[in-house]
Amino acid sequence: MLNISVIIPVYNASEFLEKSVASAMQFEEVKEIILAEDQSTDNSLEICRKLASQHSKIKLFQHPDQGNHGAAATRNLGIEKSSGTFIAFLDADDYYLPNRFDAEKKAFNDQQIDGVFGAVGIEYLTEKGKQEFQSKFNDVSLTTVNYPAEGKEVFKGLLGLTSKNFGTFFHLNALTVRKSALQKNHLKFNEVLRVHQDSDFIIKLAYHCYLKSGIIDKATGVRGIHDDNRITKIIKYSPQYNERQFLFWNSLYEWSKKNISDPDAKQHISLQKKAFELSVKKGFSKMTTLFGAILKDPKILKTKYRFTYTHL
Template sequence: MMLEISVIIPVYNAAEFLEKSVQSALQFEEVKEVILVEDKSIDNSLQICKKLASENNKIILLQHPDKENHGAAASRNLGMQKSTGDFISFLDADDYYLPNRFDAEKEIFKDPKIEGIFGAIGIEYLTEKGREEFQSKFNDTFLTKVNYPAEGMEVFKGLLGLTPKTFGTFFHLNALTIRRHSIDTHNLRFNELLRVHQDSDFIIKLTYHCYLKSGIIDKPVAIRGIHDDNRITKIIKYSPQYNQRQLLFWKSLYDWAEQQNIPSGSKEKIYLKYKSFDLSQKTGLIKYYNIFIEAIKNPNILKTQYRFNYQK
């Protein structure tokens, strides 16, 4: 099966890594176009984007209409809007694909029922500081993957922690390929109000609306570069900043779940996660009063990590 894939790369201050990222996508005959969405970098990323686009007609350079910075969510949305391939994949500008990136897609997408495929990604330490920060937060986990093959609603429930076996971490956008038609049918877009976690938000909604299947999950199909500027390693877990970002993420999912006819167990899990981080923002007696009220409505709130130890 010959695929026509649009690879969308949001670009912000990635001059050091960008060319390797782009070339890793161009190695595949299945890649119809590489869409660079330059997001008002303050380094020379724009100049590199222009150079790359001038050298290969598969490379399309976009900027936001006002040429301002709008974040990764808005950049990916713009890339999807302008894409022309039958399939869409994503790649971060400081990461790169491996030669096996689309091996599973060429076989699994022969089944028209399958709307998306996801795999595993590995890591490469580009700086010593980046390595230390990453390992202090995530240990030395080489693969970001799910723990066992899955498809359909099992993926959605697994990401919410509602499967009998531990499903694993969120799979990464770098290892996701989706039918463009499915995205458009369900009007799936990244939440531009989320400056972080917009990828996890998108993925959970995607796995509910579309039929996804795991591809290669025992070895990486892409590599994530770990360096000094990875945002995910900067936030201390359960710190006020972490709790605030988690609140925005789970509030986005809660608002979405309220509009969907999703299973009651899944809706409750999303609500409890949202409410736990909402409670983490309360202080003093108001916090304990709100916990008491929530516990009356649903005692399961006491099993969540609303965390007394910050913002008491």
Template structure:
């Protein structure tokens, strides 16, 4: 295998060297692609030092040297990456020594276009630990609940399998054939300032043949600190609902041009409408998921009635 590791860099000077070193430990990693997104700390200087330190480290910035967000930054990394395989790593996270153990075997099957695994957590600050555990309880492993491949991955991500599949797997534990990304014109939605990863992974699971790798133990580690965006938004708050709405709107618009199975199309539509209605009504207590609608269709009728009466 020859792998390009893409690391978007924004205000990560404190953690970046550890992330890069964790990628360089593998002989399969032929290049680490740093894309610096106009940090306000000294991340750019750290990047420049890492380039000098190891010739495998490549540094890029947006043409206008501006800040464009994680989606555009990862897309620039995809454009610059020159290896057969692509992996991602956040600048405040790191790989473990078993990161590519499964990939080296699974990718011998040429039909496999992507492999995903599990990531662990490391608490770097006490405030970060408290915020993370308040939101996610004491989850030590972000993973799926059972091995899956092919069409079952998309259904699992959308909550349509008989067994609960689990959460979205993390980009840190995803490895892809670059040729498959090019063939399917897959990239991150630059209009989403958050949740670009969930949007990308859902579309990826439809267009590409994915297979689970190591899912019972971590292959990478998420660094949790004071500035993690994922812990700052309260579930079902107006800000949470708005960002979820934009994610599911992106997926809903994507379904118009792609022949998804009807159950997948329906789930995406109903989730999109749920967040749409929650924003229009302003009543988070009426927020409904797809499963809640199935159990009680009256919920959706109540939301429509409330919206109509308050136009």
């Protein structure tokens, strides 16, 4: 039987936390639930303490200084404190469905497989949250991929380097990974990134480890969409969006210089990083630098950042 540690980073999630924890408690395979609390300003810490006192498998941890360090550092804390053979993640405002670990039970019989990922559904908890989410992501019912994949196909698919459209990123809530694989490859969340640290982690994980798709055609967990979801607050191609995209691609770029041998992947990451680096420039400096970059490599015009006159 699987031995799973579920890591739940907790920050201002008092409204949702008990449902989230209960959804993980239902599984016999879940041996511990780690609540990594990040100096909430609501009563989340009190709820964590109550839950930990009621159930022996629920364990509460805080940062050594009991401060606020962000989602990346808080997930790293959870990984550090975990004792399970496998690690799964769950956001404190989301919850698992009963089929969450069905694919894992079979897949992890193969010792080659380091991680399994699946699909996550959406539940709109507020009308404002729904409008903000749909304005950015349209009416997407599942966060998943378009076809089964494993091994290097997952890494290339996440970067958009496959012949077929791999689809969107799979969500961290639907990932289960061997802890030994993280330790062997020294994989942690980049604590510099306040957003996109999950995407950064997933791409690096897909390169270093052997991942396999599990249930991708129906939800294994549910994301709660509400007024305070950080990812929906950022307007696409706004200065804030471009800056955060640059930090994300720069993280991958610095990592790729030491780890990646695939020339297509290295070039793709480099171009994305350069494109968003240019996007945060302004005025004449931006225009001249952009034209120089286009002359050097026209492929930069095909990156995720679309250059138009309004961006200049």
